Each structure stands twice: as structure tokens, then as C-alpha cells.
Amino acid sequence: MVEGAVTPHREPTEKEIRLVIAASSAGTVFEWYDFFIYGTLAGLIGAAFFPSDNETLEILLVWAGFAVGFGFRPLGAILFGFLGDRLGRKYTFLVTVTLMGIATAGVGLIPSAASIGLAAPIIVICLRILQGLALGGEYGGAAIYVAEHAPPEKRGFYTSFIQASVVGGFVLSIAVVIACRALIPADDFAAWGWRIPFLLSIVLLFISLWMRLKLSESPVFQAMKAAGETSANPFKESLTYPGNPKRIFVALFGITGVLTTIWYTAFFSGLSFLRGPMRVDESVVEWMLLIAGTISMSFYVVVGKWSDRVGRKKPIIIGAIASLVLLFPVFWAIGSLANPGLERSARAAPVTVSGPACEYDPFAEVQASPCGRALQDLTALGIPYTIDDAAAAQLAIGSRIYGYEDLPDDTRRASIQSWLETNGYDFTRQTPPLASLVGIVALLLLLGVLSALTYGSVAALLSEMFPAKIRYSSMSIPYHIGAGYLGGFLPLIAGYIVAMTGNAYAGLWYTIAVVGFGLIVAWWGLPDGPPRDFEDSGQDPPASPVLP
Structure with missing residues (x-):
């Protein structure tokens, strides 16, 4: 849509809407690429900025940095939600994409901890905060912008491209890493090549800005501004508008809590699980996630279109119930296909540890x-274990007993690994056979379906839940609190649970708990039936224009 092409007095044409969707989705892809590239390169970032003799601590510190960015998303939602409701949708998310691009490129320029010491992780955390602030304003802006251009009967379909674009950002991050690994020798990539995907953000930033500058302001916001009906204090009104506290509670736990934990379990937990405990070759994992992620993008569009006919509630409820039933079986099946030898060894020669003060602190x-x-x-070797209360300092591997107490620190891990190898454990990186790879991709696609069911219609649903004059703030705040804390902290919390229990699957209980509670809230709080605009939903009527 060329600047000024859409006025408050007419609906946008199909051609104009296609440009709105393309520009908004492309910007969303690029912005989420910036955010996800950090998680995709977690291992190398840990070595560069959070080095530690405790490998588990190193990766947990990386995930803590990941979580910090998410933790600041609600503040970004408040700040940019205020600007979006006061100044307009378009210019607000132009600011967010610029901030994200600059902060991401900055990560690629930071000297390592070996060069500048503690300053390196501090700078990384500061840039993650800027990324979190930017992302707090991005999703709401893009989702509302598309929703306010879409005809009501196609709102779920059109906004589903925004949801698919979030997956697109993850896919793009994987694709760029694969390309860099192919072009740069492994040692060079580990030393400096990993910085290139971060620096690429500058190029993506200019492309995104070029596309978004072609857009005009949302017709709904133009109408409100012309009528003098924009909110004076969107944040305050979001908390005090009649019925909004309940809607925000439902949006936080019944929508965002469900979708975000399933999403991060499907993609990030799948990535960490295959790379870590299952010891699958990194390039193989990246290719599987690339294929599964690319195909799964279409699921979000299908679900969004479906929700235009059956309503927004039904897909979310189906997806949440299916997730509670299927998450553990799906990951068990992935583990069996990815590294069946580990499962056989764990059954044939289970590991039991005993001794005084037998406690492990991952931090x-x-x-x-x-x-x-x-x-x-x-834990660092990815071996499941149980703890016995016996006083003797022993490591039992099947029927064999080993004493670990007098092992020197510099050779202890190598000795324990040697004992495990003697008892049938294999620590080589795995490349599963083709049939297993196909099976894993199919299971990852099933996780993608679960995510799409709970996520595909959400942009339309959240836009319809809140009055137009405070829509940017009202939907962004619960969305980013849920995504920032319930989802953003998932890799850290799940990793901690796995480290504490020695069970590679135990982290899934966090997802089960959040989704279980969210299912109850969604069943209670989401409206049944076909989609309805805010004024038709049985809520107090808004004092501003609704969706066109």
C-alpha cells in the first residue's frame, strides 16, 4: 500500500492487503530471526561470553541471557503499546524493528570474555534487554496492523501469516547458520564465523524498513485520530476499562501461556534435546529443524483460516488437550529414533550414584x-542417573561398581566416560539412518501441528478481544508477560529440571503444568461460537471504532 493510499472512508483492496501482509510478515520474520539467532547459536555464545568449567552452568547462563530478553518484553509492550495507541501502529513498529536490528548486530561485534572479561557478558545482557524491549512492541503492532486492514470474515486467515512469520524467523536463523557452516571451516566458524549471522541483521533491517515505509497507517487508527477518540493513557485504560482485567487474565494464561510453552517446547526444546542428551550431529539437527519448521509454517495459515469458520476457541482447546496427551510420547519416540543405543545402554546398565552430600547445584x-x-x-555427558542413599562414594554402572572419590579433577570426567564406554555407552555424535530421520521430522511436524492449533488464530482473537483505542496496549501486555516469562524462561527452567533430575524428559513437566492450567482458563474465559468483533462479543461497547 503506497503512503496515503488507504483512507478511513474505504476498505483496502485485496492488492493493498496483500502488501500489508507481506510487509508486516517480512518484518516479523526478520525481527524474530534477530531474537532466535541467539538461541540457535547457544553453544558458541556460551563459550564466547559465559565460559565456565561447568558445562551445564555455561549453557544455563546462555539460557538465562535468553530469558532476560524475554523478561523485558512486557516493559516493551507497555512502552510501545502506549506509543502505538497514541501515535499510530505504523511508526511504532518501524521503531521496534530498527531497535531490534541494531541490538542484534551489536552482539556480533562484542569481544569475547577472554578479551574483555566480565564486560562481555554484561554487554550481551544489555543488548538482550534492548531486543526484549523491541520485541515487546513488534508482535502487537504487526498483528493489529494486519487485523485492522482485514475484512472480518478473513481476519483469522490474514493474521495467521504473522503467526507463521514467527516460525519463519526461527527457520531463517537455522538456514543462515547452515549456510555459514557450509561456507566457513568448522574451527573458523567456532572462532569468529558465528558472528556473521548476527551482523546480517543490518541487511535484514534495511530490507524490513524499506518494505514497511511503503505502508500507510491503519484505517482504524486513522478514523479514531480523525474523530479525536484516541486514548489519553492507554496503559491505565487497559487496566480499568470495563471487563478488561478478566480479558487480560484470559489472554495471559488461557491464550499466551498455552501457545508460548508449546511453541518453545516444539522448537527450542526439540533443538536442545537432539543436540544435547541425544548427541545427534549438530548439522543433522539443524537440517531436520529447517525442514520441519518450513513445512509447519503452512499449518498456522490453515488453522487461522479454519478459525474464521469454527471460531477461535475450538483450535486452542483441541491443541491444548492434544499437547497434554502427546508431548511425552512424542519426545520418547524422538529419543528412541535419534539415539536408540543410549536407551538400550540405560536399560542394560543403569547408572546409580551414592555418597555423602550427594547433591548437584547446576548454578x-x-x-x-x-x-x-x-x-x-x-549431566554434562547427558547420562540419566538415579541417586542412592548409601554412604559409600560409588558409581554403579549396571552390575559394576566404581569409586570416584579420589579421582583428580582434571581427569575425573574422562575416567567416568571411560567407565561408561566399557559398559556399552557410546559418546560419538549420532547420525541416525534415513528412516529414523524421516520419523523424527514427522514427529517434529506433529509438534508443529500442536503449536499451530494453539497459535494460528491468536492474532485475530486478541485483536477481537479488546477495544480499538487501547488494543495495542491491551493485547501486547498480557501477550508479552506470558511469552516473556512463561515461554521465555522455559529453556532455563526445563534445563534446570533436567540437570537436577538426570532425566532428559523431565523438563516437559513444566510445559504440562502451564498448558494444563491454561486449558482450564481458556475453557472458562474464551467465547464460544464464530468470531465476533469486540462490540458484538457481549462486552461493554467501546467508545471508538471497531475493526473494519
């Missing part, structure tokens, strides 16, 4: 006891 640089150090090594 400790140095464990307090020899038993804790043994548990640290087993």
Missing part, C-alpha cells in the same frame, strides 16, 4: 562434594 561453578562433581559430569 555452582564448583560443586561442594565429590558426589556433586560426579553428578555434574554425568
Whole structure:
């Protein structure tokens, strides 16, 4: 849509809407690419900025940095929601995409911790905060912008491209990493090549700005501004508007809590699970996620279009119930296909650890006891274990007993690994056979379907839940609190649970708990029946224009 092409007095044409969708979706892809490239390169970022002798601590610090960015998303939602409701949708998300691009490129320019010490992780955290602030304003702006251009009967379909674009950002991050690995020798990529995907953000920023500058303001916002009906204080009104506290609660737990934990479990937990405990070759994992992610983007569009006929509630309820039933079986099946030898070894020669003060603190640089150090090594090696109350400092691998207490720190892990290999454990990177790879991709696609069911219609649903004059703030705040804390902290919390239990699947319980509660809230709080604009939903009528 060329600047000024759409006025408040007519609906946009199909051609104009296609440009709105394309520009908004492309910007969303680029912005989420910027955010996800950090998680995609977690291992190398840990080595560069959070080095530690405790490998588990190193990766947890990376995920903590990941979570910090998410933790600031609600503040970004408040700030940019205020600007979006006061100044307009278009210029607000032009600011957010610029901030995201600059902050992401900055990560690629930071010297390593080996060069500048503690300053390196501090700068990384500061840039992650800027990314979180930017992302807090991006999703609401893009979703509302498309929703306010879309005809009501196609709103779910048109806005579903925004949801698919979030997956597109993840896919793009994987594709860029694969391309860089193919062009740069492995040692060079680990040393400096990993910075290139971050620096690429500058190019993506200019493309996104070029596309979005072609757009005009939302017709709904133009109408409100012309009538003098924009909100004086969108944040305050979001909390005080009649019925809004309930709607925000439902949006937070019944919508966002469900979709975000399923999404991050499907993609990031799948990525970490295959790379880590299952020891699958990194390039193989990246190709599987690339294929599964690319195909799964279409699921979001299908669900969004379906929701225009059956309503927004039904797909979310179906997806949440299916997730509660299927998450554990799907991951068990992925584990069996990815590394069947590990499962056989764990059954034939289970590992049991005993000894005084047998406790493991994943956040400790140095464990307090020899038993804790043994548990640290087993966790780093990805080996499941159980703890026995016996006083003797022993490591039982099947029927064989080993004493670990007097092992030197510099050779302890190598000794434990040697014991495990003697008892049938294989620590080589795995490349599953073709049939297994196809099976894993199919299971990842099933996770993509679960995510699409709970996510595909959400932009339309949230836009319809709130009055137009405070829509940007009202939908952004609960969305980014849920996505920022319930979803953004998932890799850290799930990783901590796995480290504490020695069970590679135990982190899924976090997702189960959040989705289970969210299902109850969604069943109670979401409206049944076909989609309805805000004024038709049985709520207090708004004092401003509704969706066109």
C-alpha cells in the first residue's frame, strides 16, 4: 500500500492487503530471526561470553541471557503499546524493528570474555534487554496492523501469516547458520564465523524498513485520530476499562501461556534435546529443524483460516488437550529414533550414584562434594542417573561398581566416560539412518501441528478481544508477560529440571503444568461460537471504532 493510499472512508483492496501482509510478515520474520539467532547459536555464545568449567552452568547462563530478553518484553509492550495507541501502529513498529536490528548486530561485534572479561557478558545482557524491549512492541503492532486492514470474515486467515512469520524467523536463523557452516571451516566458524549471522541483521533491517515505509497507517487508527477518540493513557485504560482485567487474565494464561510453552517446547526444546542428551550431529539437527519448521509454517495459515469458520476457541482447546496427551510420547519416540543405543545402554546398565552430600547445584561453578562433581559430569555427558542413599562414594554402572572419590579433577570426567564406554555407552555424535530421520521430522511436524492449533488464530482473537483505542496496549501486555516469562524462561527452567533430575524428559513437566492450567482458563474465559468483533462479543461497547 503506497503512503496515503488507504483512507478511513474505504476498505483496502485485496492488492493493498496483500502488501500489508507481506510487509508486516517480512518484518516479523526478520525481527524474530534477530531474537532466535541467539538461541540457535547457544553453544558458541556460551563459550564466547559465559565460559565456565561447568558445562551445564555455561549453557544455563546462555539460557538465562535468553530469558532476560524475554523478561523485558512486557516493559516493551507497555512502552510501545502506549506509543502505538497514541501515535499510530505504523511508526511504532518501524521503531521496534530498527531497535531490534541494531541490538542484534551489536552482539556480533562484542569481544569475547577472554578479551574483555566480565564486560562481555554484561554487554550481551544489555543488548538482550534492548531486543526484549523491541520485541515487546513488534508482535502487537504487526498483528493489529494486519487485523485492522482485514475484512472480518478473513481476519483469522490474514493474521495467521504473522503467526507463521514467527516460525519463519526461527527457520531463517537455522538456514543462515547452515549456510555459514557450509561456507566457513568448522574451527573458523567456532572462532569468529558465528558472528556473521548476527551482523546480517543490518541487511535484514534495511530490507524490513524499506518494505514497511511503503505502508500507510491503519484505517482504524486513522478514523479514531480523525474523530479525536484516541486514548489519553492507554496503559491505565487497559487496566480499568470495563471487563478488561478478566480479558487480560484470559489472554495471559488461557491464550499466551498455552501457545508460548508449546511453541518453545516444539522448537527450542526439540533443538536442545537432539543436540544435547541425544548427541545427534549438530548439522543433522539443524537440517531436520529447517525442514520441519518450513513445512509447519503452512499449518498456522490453515488453522487461522479454519478459525474464521469454527471460531477461535475450538483450535486452542483441541491443541491444548492434544499437547497434554502427546508431548511425552512424542519426545520418547524422538529419543528412541535419534539415539536408540543410549536407551538400550540405560536399560542394560543403569547408572546409580551414592555418597555423602550427594547433591548437584547446576548454578555452582564448583560443586561442594565429590558426589556433586560426579553428578555434574554425568549431566554434562547427558547420562540419566538415579541417586542412592548409601554412604559409600560409588558409581554403579549396571552390575559394576566404581569409586570416584579420589579421582583428580582434571581427569575425573574422562575416567567416568571411560567407565561408561566399557559398559556399552557410546559418546560419538549420532547420525541416525534415513528412516529414523524421516520419523523424527514427522514427529517434529506433529509438534508443529500442536503449536499451530494453539497459535494460528491468536492474532485475530486478541485483536477481537479488546477495544480499538487501547488494543495495542491491551493485547501486547498480557501477550508479552506470558511469552516473556512463561515461554521465555522455559529453556532455563526445563534445563534446570533436567540437570537436577538426570532425566532428559523431565523438563516437559513444566510445559504440562502451564498448558494444563491454561486449558482450564481458556475453557472458562474464551467465547464460544464464530468470531465476533469486540462490540458484538457481549462486552461493554467501546467508545471508538471497531475493526473494519
